[in-house]
Amino acid sequence: MKNDAESALENKVELFAEFEVYEARFRIVLQKNKEVGVKVSGHWVNTDYTFVFSKLARYFDIELPKFFDFELFIKKVELSYASNQSELAFFARIKGFGDLKLDSSLLSDINQRRYSISLDFNQTLYLKQIPIIGQFCYDTDGFHFESIALDYLPHQNVVFKFLSKLIIMNTELPINAKYEKRLTERLMNEQQDKTICWLDVNKAFSVLYLSRIGVMLDGSDGDSRIYLFLDASFSISKVRFDFYELYISTSLKNLKDISFGLSGLLVSLNTSAFSLSGGLYKTNDDFYNGTLSLKIGTFSLDALASYGELKGSNEKSFFAFCMISVPIGGPPFFYVNGFALGFGINRSIVLPELNKIAQFPLVAAARGESKEISAKSEPNKVLTTLNQYIKPESGQYFATAGIKFLTFGILESFALLSIEFGNSTKVSLLGLSTATMPPLSKYDQSIIFAELALKATFDPEQGELLIMAALTDRSFLFHPDCKLTGGFAVGFWYKGDYSGDFIVTIGGVHHPDFINIHYPTIPKLGISWIINNNTSVKGSGYFALTPSCIMAGIDIALTFELGNLRAWLSAGAQFLIAWKPFFYDVNLYVSVGASYSLKILWSRVTFKIELGANLHIWGPEFSGTARISWFIISFTISFGANSSQTRPNIQWNEFVESFIPDAVDKKNVQSNSTSIHNQFSADVNKISISNGLIMQILEEHDADQHIIDIVDGFRLLINIESQLPFSKMSFVHEDDSYGLEGNKFGIPPMGLQDVNIELEVTLSKADSNDVISLDSKEEDTSSNFIIQPIVKNAPAALWGNSPITLNSSLMNLPFGITISSNTDKSNKNTIPKEGKYSESDLLDHEIIPRGCNYTVPDHIPEETFPDDPKRIIEALEETIINNDYQKNILLLTHDIFDTESTMKLTSLDKNAKSVLFAVPKLRTIGSKQTYA
Structure with a gap:
């Protein structure tokens, strides 16, 4: 049996030593016991050496995110390491900050370390330093930081925590922010995603009003900064100023490095005679977006604009859109009460889907129904809305014009015509019309509300013309629960993958056997009405014409529910007629039934009675089936020729007469011939x-x-x-x-x-x-x-x-x-027919290059020509007529082709400068010309 002294020797071992880290001497204690395994503890004893925390972290292979990898000067440091859990801990007293704690543990399942860091940050950013707003704050008002903490797993995620408080006008507001971010290999080296953690405040302090406060830690551009954002406003008399993302920041590397900034500003003035407001917002990519609104009596003006530079090319990108609401007048069927104009440079328009036209910002703003774009809109919300539809694009331009009008005091409409050109050309028309009963009544006061969205596009490059319209989901009859649906479309394709195709439809293409690949999606004409808690009715229908067939359908359903009792009536029909070969297919059905659910013991049993009939007709030859379904028996009756449901074949003469009538000689067409040789016409x-x-x-x-x-x-x-x-x-x-x-x-x-x-x-x-x-x-x-x-x-x-x-x-x-x-495409002269060239012949096929390069033939010695424009003109005037080489060529062509033997130039030899558009280049005759 072991005594106590032997047990103590077995359970605990301590060693004392000293070592150096970057010339800084540490005294360490090495301990070993069963609880922690091997534990190394140490503290810094060299007070003469200026130590940096980032160097100490790299020495122990500790990974720090870029935004936290800055110089923290250590006044005192202690560290420890336990082998059993592979736990590493630092404690340091940081100059200018406070205490810093770092704990690290090894996650054995992924063989990676997780780090937790906390830093006391006793720093105050005083609101008095902020321009404009600082005039309304006390000297002691400001943000008082307490600590910064982060918990992160390298290359995967990081959690930021800020502990601080806002003191303003003797009121203290705690600000504790926390947000998580996914990290990538790139973000470990540079913090790209500048996430702002926003906290709602919504409090007034005298003339100053704070709506929210934001906190952000940014490590990009080689700096580590803390940002505090304020969404605030103040009012002086009838003028109100709203600041968006007004910020104050400080560098963690240099706490005296304080900067300010502003992302957006909105100014509004309201009087009994008029109201005026305008805002400007700057994005992270240096785009400026703004709004302007003016209202005087019945006149109102709203404008949207955006300006910036495209990344990479530094091209200027700009767009403006102005909406004016003023009664202009006109006949009762077209009474104009507003219009809109706009244009874009290096901008493109993303057209909305048909069911999103009412939310399209340029349409909604012109109709005064946009919550995001209005006189009171925040510029940053305007930016978010506009960026979804008006995007910067180099080389693309657009112009747009809209008109708002009233028809017979009942139908309110707005139409917006847009033309895009540059990289691609497209013409589009967007419209929205609203009819109410009683006329011009509000949505919740109407007994009939119908809103029709229109979209027409013409794309010459894609070879597509589409005209579509559909009722929006706001439309109803008698009650908002009685919804109206439906629309129509006309489309033609003359180029591209669907060249030669077309569609004409009311209610869309919805035949169950037809797969819609590229035709526009149009809702069925229909009505859906929940009459009360027990009764509902639905009805829908459609019609469509395509190059291969015509189709139509209708469905009606009536449902009644009361407790466990349910009854229904449904009926419908589907029609299809195809041609060449002619084929038809008709399906009709009706079903009446009732069911009742009853709970017996521990289970629920449903009793059901249903009577249904289905009639299916096809041809030619006329054939069909009738199926009767009853809850106790079902049977099918066949009638007609009982022909196959596959389409019959047609003969050659019927095919050509129907589809290619101009391609064959009708005199030679043989109806039953299997060969079509020699039956074609000259056309x-x-x-x-x-x-x-x-x-x-x-x-x-x-x-x-x-x-x-x-x-x-x-x-x-x-x-x-x-x-x-x-x-x-x-x-x-x-x-x-x-x-x-x-x-x-x-x-x-x-x-x-x-x-x-x-x-x-x-x-x-x-x-x-x-x-x-x-x-x-x-x-x-x-x-x-x-x-x-x-x-x-x-x-x-x-x-x-x-x-x-x-x-x-x-x-x-x-x-x-x-x-x-397949010949050499270089320029060659065509000998004139009548002995001389006319000016039109010379200009007709002449290729005018942007620039020319010349290579002198080997057999002709290179000659130096003058570059001075004045000397070139003089040389041209001296040699254009008196030129022996030229005379020999003219005499030779005259003898062979009977062309003119002399050149008749009335001005070129006397005043060449007045004839030529530019000073020519002089080169040796016979040089080879290449185009640049």
């Missing part, structure tokens, strides 16, 4: 010259007239377009041919797949009919021509390679080719 393929056409000559030969096209062979571009897609292109040359395969397609209305339609192209000489070689290998520079397919969107309902469905979309198919010359 099926059209040939045009889209580039390189110089002139057209009308030739007559034996009473026949035909036009000859004179083309520039270097810029020649021929388009061959067909009304039919093709699966293969063949270019014939003697006994060989070159082909290009297209996409596989079929003719679904005829039930055909993998249809073979071949486009054959032959280019021959006019005088000998010799075939000219065609070669589409673009990389072969010796080829005469480059061949490219013309790809268009085609409806899959006509040309798809699978059976036709309601959801047949569009597909890309070749409908032609382009033939362009």
Whole structure:
């Protein structure tokens, strides 16, 4: 058995030593026992050395966030380390602050340390130092800090805590702020997200009113600062000043470094004759946003504006929007009582969805219904609202105009027309109309309230024209619980993925078998009324017309509930008519029933009685089924031809007459022929010259007239377009041919797949009919021509390679080719036909470069030319006429082409400066010209 002395030796061991950290000597005690394991404790004994806490932390591999990694000069420090829990603790007395405590423990599950730091911060920021507001404060008023604390896990999260109090006019308000932030690797080095912790105050102190106070710790820009924000206001007579994010800050590195700032200011003046208010707000990205409002009697003016510089390019970005409400007058159906104007530079408009037009800030503000944008709006709230819809964008501009009018004293409307241009072009019209009964009554006083939102857009780049309108969710009939819904849309697409598509609908596209991919979403025409606590009724309907079909539907439901008793009546119908092939499908249903729930012992049992009928009709040939459902029996009755519900196929003659009537020769169309060869008309393929056409000559030969096209062979571009897609292109040359395969397609209305339609192209000489070689290998520079397919969107309902469905979309198919010359595109002169050039011929095809570079040929020695403008003009006037080299060229071309043998220049040789737009550059004849 061990005695007490032996147990004491076994449980506790102590060692004393000294060591140095950056020349600072520490005295340490090393202890070992079962409770804490190995524990190292130490304190600083060298009082002559100026010690910095950040250096001490780095020595022990302690990670500090950038905003806390600053110099804290230590007057006294103690530290300890316990091995069992891997706990590290510091205590230090900091010069200019107070006590600092740091505790760190190792999280064994993630093998990472968590740190907790607290720092006494006995510092006061006096309100007397703040401009303007300081005049209304006592000398002792200010923010009195007590401590700053943070608890953080490196690279993951950090929790800030501020303990302070506000003393103002002998009133003490505690301010204890706490907020958490996620950290990333980047934020460990630089605090980017400047989060402000706001505390509501809402107290008045004489003429000064504090609405809220904010606290922020910022470590960006290599500094560590504490910010205190004030949202405050004061009133003098009838003038009120509102300050937004007025702040005072101090640096933790230098407590005497105090700065001030202001994010927003609102000034308002209210008298019996008029009211005036205006505000300005500055964002973190240096954008200034503001509002201005003036009201005199029935006249009112509201303006919104924003100004700033785009990041990276330093381009100025600006927009302004002005709304004027004043009775202007007009006929009863169009009585104007206000208008709006606006424009934007390096700004773009994000158009709202149809159901959000009423909340669109430019519409809501013009109608006086915007809570965020009004005469009393805070500039920062205006900024938040506007930034969602009007965004800075380099190279984009817009202009907008709106008008507010009244129709017959019943219908209030506002329409806003916007035109965007620059990077992209778009024209849009947004509108909102409200009708009430009694006329112009308030929402809660109306028996009928209908609000219609309108949105029309024209996008020439996307090839889209859309006109949409829908009732908003505020619309009701007789009672706000009796909701009205519905809208209409008209859309056309002439370019892009949906070229050739269209939609005309009232109530949207809602057939259960139709999947809406790109058509606008429009609510059904309907009514939903909760009559009382027991009874409700719903009804809805729609109609839609698309390139492939027409559809419509209607549904009605009546429900009664009283306790455990429930009764219902529902009925509806769905109609679908498709064409080519003609097909129809109709579904009608009705259901009447009742149920009662009864609790028996520990379970609930529901008794249900229901009688329903469903009628399904389709064709051709006329067929259908009728199903009767009763709670005790159900059965189905079939009638008609009992044909398949798949669509029947049509014949070739019916297909071409319906879809491509101009593409075939009706005399040669054979209704039951499986081959369509030699049945096409001369108009099926059209040939045009889209580039390189110089002139057209009308030739007559034996009473026949035909036009000859004179083309520039270097810029020649021929388009061959067909009304039919093709699966293969063949270019014939003697006994060989070159082909290009297209996409596989079929003719679904005829039930055909993998249809073979071949486009054959032959280019021959006019005088000998010799075939000219065609070669589409673009990389072969010796080829005469480059061949490219013309790809268009085609409806899959006509040309798809699978059976036709309601959801047949569009597909890309070749409908032609382009033939362009594959020759050197450098400038070459065309010899004039009549012996001389006209001015229009010279200017017609001239390429005017932005700049020119010249390379002197090797066989011509380089010559130095004058750069002085005056000397250049003199040299030009001396040599433009008296030039032997020029005379030889003129005589040579005169002998061969019968052109003019002399140059007739009346002014260029005598007063060249008056003829030329700019001073030319003189270079050696024969130099190669390249365009910059």
